[in-house]
Amino acid sequence: MVSDRGLDVLRVIVQDYVASREPVGSKSIVDRHAFGVSAATIRNDMALLEEEELIAAPHTSSGRIPTDKGYRVFVDHLADLRPLSSAQRQAIETFLGHAGDLDEVLARSVRLLSQLTHQVALVQYPSLSRARVRHVEFVLLSDPRGDPPRGTARPVALQPGTGTRILSVLITDSGGVEQRVIELPAHVDDAALGDIRARLNVAVVGLNMTEAAGALAGFAWLGSPELTPAVQLITAILGEQVAANRQDKLVMAGAANLVRTEEDFNGSVYPVLEAIEEQVVLLRLFGEMATDQHGVSVSIGRENAPFGLAETSVLTSGYTSHGNLARLGVLGPTRMDYSNNMAAVRAVARYLSRLLGEN
Amino acid sequence: MVSDRGLDVLRVIVQDYVASREPVGSKSIVDRHAFGVSAATIRNDMALLEEEELIAAPHTSSGRIPTDKGYRVFVDHLADLRPLSSAQRQAIETFLGHAGDLDEVLARSVRLLSQLTHQVALVQYPSLSRARVRHVEFVLLSDPRGDPPRGTARPVALQPGTGTRILSVLITDSGGVEQRVIELPAHVDDAALGDIRARLNVAVVGLNMTEAAGALAGFAWLGSPELTPAVQLITAILGEQVAANRQDKLVMAGAANLVRTEEDFNGSVYPVLEAIEEQVVLLRLFGEMATDQHGVSVSIGRENAPFGLAETSVLTSGYTSHGNLARLGVLGPTRMDYSNNMAAVRAVARYLSRLLGEN
DNA sequence: ATTGGCACTCACGAACTTAGAGTGCCAGTG
DNA sequence: CACTGGCACTCTAAGTTCGTGAGTGCCAAT
16 A cells, blocks of 8 residues: 555655654655655655554644654664764774773673663673583681681681671673672681682582572582581572572663653653663563564564553664673664664674674 | 841741742741741841842742752751651661672662652762772683693693683672783683782782782782783783772662752753763762761752752762771752751761671 | 831733644646 | 645644732831
8 A cells, every 4th residue: 555655755754753853744855855746745645654554643734753653664664774884883993992891891882882872771781591600709708807816726617606707709701700798697717618618619610500500509518517507508698699690680871861852752751761770670671572683673662661661662682792692772762763773782782792702 | 147037037948949949938938937027027037148149039029049058058057957757767777678799788778868868869889998808819711611621731821822811800808899801911721820819819818909009019920930921911900900999980879860850950951960970070079078977068059060060969978888988979959858868868878887887 | 126018020821813834635737 | 547736724833912919129107
């Protein structure tokens, strides 16, 4: 029903509306684009597009704006993923050029993405499920100068009543570090802790997270029996650390951009900002988006209604860190520059995958 | 010049204006508060207050609103730090009741503070300058299954051309962990790395950050000479980690509240949000605020102009983590509930200090 | 020092007008 | 049959006018 020219008309309506934020009329279309037909003809095409609910009129006898469905067609069929400008390309190089720890790289990535797209950018931490345990470290946190001098004889293990705080550090081969402070039920000294560390390392180093969780659950303590309660607590918490999927965490940047585009949100950005701070919602949304490796998934307007984001669009792409999949993307008003933003999301995702090692 | 009653008038003007967001007139003052004098008398007092630039009229013959200077006098002399409600008190308990690692505790604190005050909350990471090195750990990051089997003989040290990635982890006694990925110029195996680790630990464990930086700078490598270049790189980067003051980091929550109070910002929250995302600015501001231990410092309106925050007020308080000082606070429009917010900031700072150990 | 009275000011909202962009439809044309 | 020019109609956005009421400043009286 909708002719080829009709789709062209839809394309320019989307482009002009995104650029100007003003309803697009038949006249302005023939003025700005060389269609070679008259305004009346464009009007006929527009009537057809309206019948298909691809465009709508905010008020009777005003120009037309794209509907969610219109954006959908645009994204699926009409958007040319224009390659990044050389300036943008260079921005990626200089921004992500040098390595650093995981936190730092992701923080830089999210800032970069927000600058490239002028939208809110989001980067999810990679899952650790496929990462392997490299090392487990325990560190006494109580003041060392409070301990008796080295030479003094003292019990190796527990002194009931006086607890000890230790730091438990889990190091994986994907460059991530999980740390946790543990309040032990009784006193544990350096030697005892070293014993525990040695035995636990033997038990879990080299296993991936899933296997390590199993190994910890079934861990049998064969050392000094007085230490049993402390070891039980330690293995339990270490188990939590192993299970603590980093994927439940994400970093954000560019919230100011939401305010900049405030008029696109029917007046009130407040609920959107709230939903964004409530990371749980976004993580669910990320989880439900298609998980194609390098293509860009787009969720438009009302498609996000279950997440309280009915007026926003979300573009995401997957990236990999040592074989672990995660997502990154941008979020903004449905009226956004899809072509540019999809290209930027894809470019950053690819670059990040390369930087973190595809494995 | 300004009588006692005059100050009372200032107080109710601040209170009423904060509550209603409307210029306060002499009539409404006598209506709502039992001053025992007539509106004309209040008008005389208000004329005096205006002469002192403590209040101002948005338009001729409308009510008056407090100036920055008026808020200043209110905060310094008139605000009663009303104790927290029992509900608020309980919120602190349940929110911060259980321990966790530093990141987690600070994340919870900042959310709590934003909920208690309905403003943007900020928590700065504690400085590490007084923390002591507990342990230094290096972990090989290259795929272990790519290495030859254990028994195989191979050179202990360098294989030029094939670099090795290692993770360097610095653990301090304040519960913080600094990590960094290092790209070594040549191949280093497990045994060599163990040697480096052992010698470096002897050199720096127990030193505070300043001392450790010195020790690293003057570190003389007495092990296998082939390792010298690798060790030089490692000590250099470890030196950076030691110097990397965590205090250059802060967490934020409640940005949505800025939007909620948008009308207080002369229409545009955008520059404010931008300044907030640019953490550097806030860290400078934090740095310049008085560092009294437990009192609350307040910086009002134009006092923040150098930071691009001329229409906001910032309330901060210091807290300590193992003897390391840092700040936390809230940021919002000058029209805010100072009494409640100062009390909340102080309460959370105190609670956090207790939780993290005063040392 | 405080008060009641009074003239004056000014922002705000309601009601009204106007301009202009845009539409829908129809009869005409190649 | 696809396209076009013309025309009547619609509706928003912006500007104008005007009345209302809260609030002020000042002054003479207590």
